Amino acid sequence: MLGRGRALPVYCLLVGSQHIGRPPLPGHPTVEPALIDPATWKDTMTRLLRLLTGLLAVLVLVVGVRVTLEPTSRGPVAPSAVTPTQQLLPSAVPPPEVLAPLSPSAPAPDPAVLGPRLDAALRFQGPGTFAGTVVDASDGTVLFSRDAARLQAPASNIKLFTAVAAMTYAEPGERLTTSVLASTDRPGALYLHGGGDVLLGAGPSDPDAVVGQAGLGTLAAGTAEALDPGAGPYTVYLDDSLFTGPALNPTWARGDIDAGQIAPVHALAVNSAWPGEGRTSGPRSQDAALDAARTFAAALSAAAAERGVTVGPGVERASAPGGARVVAAVESAPLEDQVRRMLEVSDNYLAEALARGAALRSGRPASSDGATRTLAAAAERLGVPGEGLVLGDAAGLSVRNAVSPVQLAVLLRATTTSGVPGLVAVARSLPVAGATGTLSGRFEDGGSAAGAGVVRAKTGTLNAVTALSGHVVTVDGRLLVFSFLATGLDGNTARARAAADGAAATLASCGCR
Secondary structure (H helix, E strand, O other): OOOOOOOOOOEOOEEOOEEOOOOOOOOOOOOOOEOOOHHHHHHHHHHHHHHHHHHHHHHHHHHHHHHHHOOOOOOOOOOOOOOOHHHOOOOOOOOOOOOOOOOOOOOOOOHHHHHHHHHHHOOOOOOOEEEEEEEEOOOOOEEEEEOOOOOEOOHHHHHHHHHHHHHHOOOOOOOOEEEEEEOOOOOOEEEEEOOOOOOEEOOOOOOOOOOOOOEHHHHHHHHHHHOOOOOOOEEEEEEOOOOOOOOOOOOOOHHHHHOOOOOOOOOOOEHHHOOOOOOOOOOOOOOHHHHHHHHHHHHHHHHHHOOOOOEEEEEEEOOOOOOOEEEEEEEOOOHHHHHHHHHHHOOHHHHHHHHHHHHHHOOOOOOHHHHHHHHHHHHHHOOOOOOOOEOOOOOOOOOOOEEOHHHHHHHHHHHHHOOOHHHHHHHOOOOEOOOOHHHOOOOOOOOOHHHOOOOEEEEEEEOOEEEEEEEEEOOOOOEEEEEEEEEOOOOOHHHHHHHHHHHHHHHHHOOOO
């Protein structure tokens, strides 16, 4: 276990029949929020590391002195010194032996004590107010409520609905296929068919990556290998017909599109429509599918030339004929990993693509409207109250979105109590305070540092809105679900965000009994 600030405490959280949380240590099970004090553990580890460093220096010094003073004449050999067991350098640092699942009998906070502390934490200077709720994950008891039924734009907290829908209608390990098709009805035509993967790489497939696990370079090489030597000429056609309806949601603001917050959504894209590998911000391609097809065609032309195969210039849009055969294919990272990335970096384009894929699996059109209806249906299955709920998109940019803290808390609690692997995956995919994703630079100051490594939550920010919804384990080992939504902000978003962090940290550090 590490310490506070950007380091993570070690804790083990049993949710349903699964554990949720940080990736496991090699050879050890997944572990989560702390059953031992983070500061004590950090101090202990610091002293241990200093001791080990000192011992290593002493050993090096002893060896050096012995080499210098070793007599060259032969004679009686002195007994070798035996290093005490306590001074032997360990080959690995074992995990603490105090790790254990959370106890269902751990005491819950007293609402009468917790309420005033949260009210104080949620105060901030300037316009705007917070609505919020805190719920005991074990039995659903409401421990805190302030305008909890108030409907408002939740910003990227909408992505919690998207994640649930994606994992409701698919298995965590399911993958998306990008393929090249050919048909005897159209000799010389090769169809690049998008299967919904918008995290394609431009080069070789990278089996260890989420973005680029399926690479267009590898797909091109596989296609060239499958073509007869000396054949051609071939023409590349783009088949991005999997998604239907308008590529742009009519409720998105033009400014968000121009800034790259979102772009026309297609059934295939390189790096979520951001030009260049590794980009996670800035302008996006206005036709990501066509750009991906051109990248593929260029790679295919080069690979095919080595086999004497001719590929014509340019790319045209056309759907593959029925019954077309697969020439070559690449597969994406598992959907569970894509959902985790979507939540961690709050990728709007990926959220929309995942929602359209969920709609298709649910039997609805893979359109923006089909996606939002799928999000609502998945939430209803988990008991989320539908009164007043409006889901205008899957990313959180729509001006139509209206969600309450109660609805978010019910949705989140369902993921922490479910035994369904996909829903458990949603709970353990939220950013970790002070460590990962959109929370990596937060929970660092004195008012919120207690939540670092313990709070897991989805962030959300618009011009007049900030949101933080997730789960946390208290110092007494009780799992709580929370949702804090502020609206009416005007130039004081940073203050409101800090207040939300402070409230979540209060839940982590306050036994409140």
